[in-house]
Amino acid sequence: MRRKILIIILLLTIKFSVIAENLIDYVNPLMGTESTFSFSHGNTYPAVAVPWGVNFWSPQTGENRSGWMYAYTDTIIRGFKQTHQPSPWINDYAVLSVMPLSGELKISHKERGVSFLHDNEEAHPYLYSVKMDNGVRVSMVPTRSSSIIEVEYPSLEGQYFVIDAQHGGCKVEIDQMRRRVTGYVKNHNGGVPANFTSYYVMEFSHPIAEKGVAINDSLFAGRNVGEHDRVCGYLRFIVPEGERLTVRVSSSFISAQQAQLNFDREVRHKTFNEVKEDAISQWNELLGRVVVEDEDLEAKKTFYSCLYRVLLFPREFYEYDAEGKPYYYSPYDGEIHEGYMYTDNGFWDTFRAVHPLFTLLYPEVSERVMQSLVNVYEESGFLPEWASPGHRGCMIGNNSLSLIADAYVKGIRDFDAEKALEAMVHQTETQGEPLSVGRNGYKEYMLLGYVPYPDYYEATAKTLEYAYADWCLSTFASALGKADIASDYKSTSYNYENVFDKSYGFMRGKTRKGDWVFPFAPEEWGGPFTEGSSWHYTWSVMHDVEGLSKLMGGHENMTFMLDSMFAAPPIYNYGTYGFVIHEIAEMVALNMGQYAHGNQPVQHAAYLYDYTLSPWKTQYHVRNIMNRLYNPTPDGYCGDEDNGQTSAWYVFSAMGFYPVCPGRAEYAMGSPLFDKVTLNMPSGKTFVVSALNNKTDNVYINSAKLNGKKYTKNYINHFDLTSGGELKFEMTDKPNLKRGVEIEDAPKSMTEIKK
Ligand code: CA
Secondary structure (H helix, E strand, C coil): CHHHHHHHHHHHHHHHHHHHCCHHHHCCCCCCCCCCCCCCCCCCCCCECCCCCCCEEEEECCCCCCCCCCCCCCCEECEEEEECCCCCCCCCCCCEEEEEEECCCCCCCCCCCEECCHHHEEECCCCEEEECCCCCEEEEEECCCEEEEEEECCCCCCEEEEEECCCCCEEEEEECCCCEEEEEECCCCCCCCCCCCEEEEEEECCCEEEEEEEECCEEEECCCEEEECCEEEEEEECCCCCCCEEEEEEEECCCHHHHHHHHHHHHHCCCHHHHHHHHHHHHHHHHCCEEEECCCHHHHHHHHHHHHHHCCCCEECCEECCCCCEEEECCCCCCEEECCCEECEEHHHHCCCHHHHHHHHCHHHHHHHHHHHHHHHHHHCCCCCEECCCECCCCCCCCHHHHHHHHHHCCCCCCCHHHHHHHHHHHHHCECCCCCCECCCHHHHHHHCCCCCCCCCCHHHHHHHHHHHHHHHHHHHHHCCCHHHHHHHHHHCCHHHHHEECCCCEECCECCCCCECCCCCCCECCCCCCCCCHHHHCCCCCCCHHHHHHHHCCHHHHHHHHHHHHHCCCCCECHHHCCCCHHHHHHHHHCCCCCCCCCHHHCCHHHHHHCCCCHHHHHHHHHHHHHHHCCCCCCCCCCCCCCCHHHHHHHHHHHCEECCCCCCCEEEECCCCCCEEEEECCCCCEEEEEEECCCCCCCEEEEEEECCEECCCCEEEHHHHHCCEEEEEEEECCCCCCCCCCHHHCCCCCCCCCC
16 A cells, blocks of 8 residues: 555656646747848747737847847847737837936937847746846846836936837827826838727836937927827936836737726736746646657757747737627727737748647637638638738738638637638639739639749749648538539649649749740749749649659659759759848758758658658658757757747657648658657647657657557548547667558548559
8 A cells, every 4th residue: 555655656746747847948039039131040039928929028139120129149239129020021010119228318229229248138938137238137027918027227327218119100108196108109011900009008116207208309308298200208217226117018909998908907916026927837838738758958948949939929919808808909900899810920831830730739729710810801801811910912822721721620610610611712713902812813823724924923832822722622611511612622723733844843834825934943943933942842732742743753753853852952043033032041051952941832841751652761851850950049940930830840840740731630750859749738638759769860760659559651640649649659770661651651642542
């Protein structure tokens, strides 16, 4: 009996130690911040936020309006800003900056910058703290819509606090008696109706000794209110030595009243530490849906830093009313609506792995995103493709269709599926404004079976993405019992065949007359392709890899083409871009042939060997990519991170599988990175992936068992994961050429594999 109790205690201790691990400590928000316009190591910034928060906060080293708000190589801080930026290329909106100063008052962002050292900086998702070279320390912690900022001044002299309400229309109103500043900001970079506004409220722990505003560049000392195109406010405090100035700030896209409600609910009665601890527990709970056990500390840091990035976007754009019901200001029609709204996402990037990760581990988020998509259709007439906060003219394709089909086939049902189907069909039958919504070139696509070049820019990339979207729509319609729609779209999902040139073995631009665009070089970027070359887009037949293989002349030829992509020299022709875009520079730098992991279209390609029944080549390449192209450091990504996508690639790949074809409930198998990974599904089920003999050189799968039974397939079904169980790998340093080579081991394609 005593022995039994001892064992139970021992087991409890083990279990507790796993749960009690502070996974958030592995996250480095500075991963990817060492980036510039011409070369991206991620183009990220250290977002201080709770998962999917309405507002993020970040230190600001760049000038106002610069997409590079925080660059690791910068040496001065100009402010601490409320941000919503999903990418420097899309830029920000509803920005509000603050900057404490010591000594002389300098209001403009061009003048107020203070130097700092990274040694004096601490960055976590739940806390950013820096002691700048002037002795001022700033620390901030996040809630959903708010932040608490603490300031320590080095002396009593000139304890200033600047509030920069930016450009584009704003208001700063100082209430000296109540130690409050309220107002609004309207700055944006497109994608908003005319009434777009973010209302803010700020309260201070200490009395305001002096105040004033700067309107455009004119200073008005003593004045309480500034309302103009560009306004800054400034305050001076006399915070006694040993005390800290505490600033509580909230905002709302709905109204000033809602901003006050967010303030009262989230920060008014909370201490800095309470907010910090609450943010930590929110992160730990969500990061804890995947528990990694391994001795490789660096890889664990990379893994959780990546998972943090996946859990930032799309942003929750909804707020909670006094009764706690979700509602939102619509960036589409400018009205207030009940329900959910998400934004700051480019589906061209995130359909690939971010949203599939939600359907697997965060289905409650998937469900709300689906409702949000239907809402966007009702408010704007189109599904979103790149939203920030409303429709933005960026990238191509109808990848919203992928999100919906993928969620539905994986069991996400709590949304208006009939309305979604209507929206999906509509998305394929017309062109919207901006060009990224609807289907650019839809008439020709229907008539010719492809989008002609040069009539439409990036025409072949569009054809390929539309064909995949048509398959997604067909799959979804079929699941809803709409056989006619399913059959129509299934037939057009073969349209990828129309842009494949068998004489070269590559996808290629085609003219309206039906001639191939001449001359052709697979290493030429742009033109009929999007931010890539034919080397990258030739693989964009996610739904019918077997059909693509047939076009290429069979598995052997396709394997050879994949080998060639990794082996060819990284030469390039910048084509229609006219200069070396950063994606080209990154491909050359990573030195993996023509494989360009720094951009999204090719990110599934290493998994295609699973389909050609040479899975050991997938295992080799995905492990190589994980090891060589990711680090938990400021230069840790090999190109734009992009709203969680490049991170989600790593998260999936490290777990040992990847969603090559969202919309189909299965994952292609890779090479598990860790000794053990436990997926804690919110349903309460767990799935364990373990890998015996997993070492740096042991990248190959020798054998596998699913729930104790021999498993030879190069894929795993979604429901095998969600119903719980265990996948046990045995790893080796030599490819097992006999495993995963039978026809039934290949992941599914639209075209059936035949002997
Ligand atoms: Ca990209």
